[in-house]
Amino acid sequence: MALINTGYLEYDELKNIQTLPDDERFSKGPVAIIECVQEIPCNPCEAACHFGAIQVGEPITNLPTLIGEKCIGCGMCVARCPGLAIVVVDKTCSDTTATVSFPFEYYPIPTVGEERKALNRKGEIVCSGKIVKVVNPASYDHTPVVTVEIPKEFADEVRTVERV
Secondary structure, eight states: OHHHHHSOHHHHHHHHHSSOOHHHTTTTOOOEEEEEOOOOOOHHHHHOOSSOOEESSSSSSSEEEEEETTTTOHHHHHHOOOOOOOOEEETOOSSSSSEEEEEOSSOOOOTTTTTEEEEOTTOEEEEEEEEEEEEOGGGSSSOOEEEEEEEEGTTOOOOEOOOO
């Protein structure tokens, strides 16, 4: 009940609501993590996925479901989610690091090479991170997707970076 009581989602709560990738899927490269837990009429993520890895179906108020074996971690769904509830996690960067890609709707937009504090769902500092990619094409409708490299042990926690 953390979401209802505090406004943020605990990872254990998410695991009870959404189907999350298992260790085997994480070992194959980047994969989307859907943190949508509200049954509202919404399906842009399903339409954004050209690989059929996200299903909402009927009724449109169903929670989106990720089919991990179809997801290639392209991130097209990240910027299209109006609830900012999708990230892409890649735990295969190196033996010690992972990346997390997330929507970032603040100014200034981080720049590649910048060091920033990486934050969890609560907005608490978890670790330091390095911005390794920023994607902001016109098709993303002003929702840049930022990728931060972090120590691998924080990949399930980090969901954004500090604003400066």
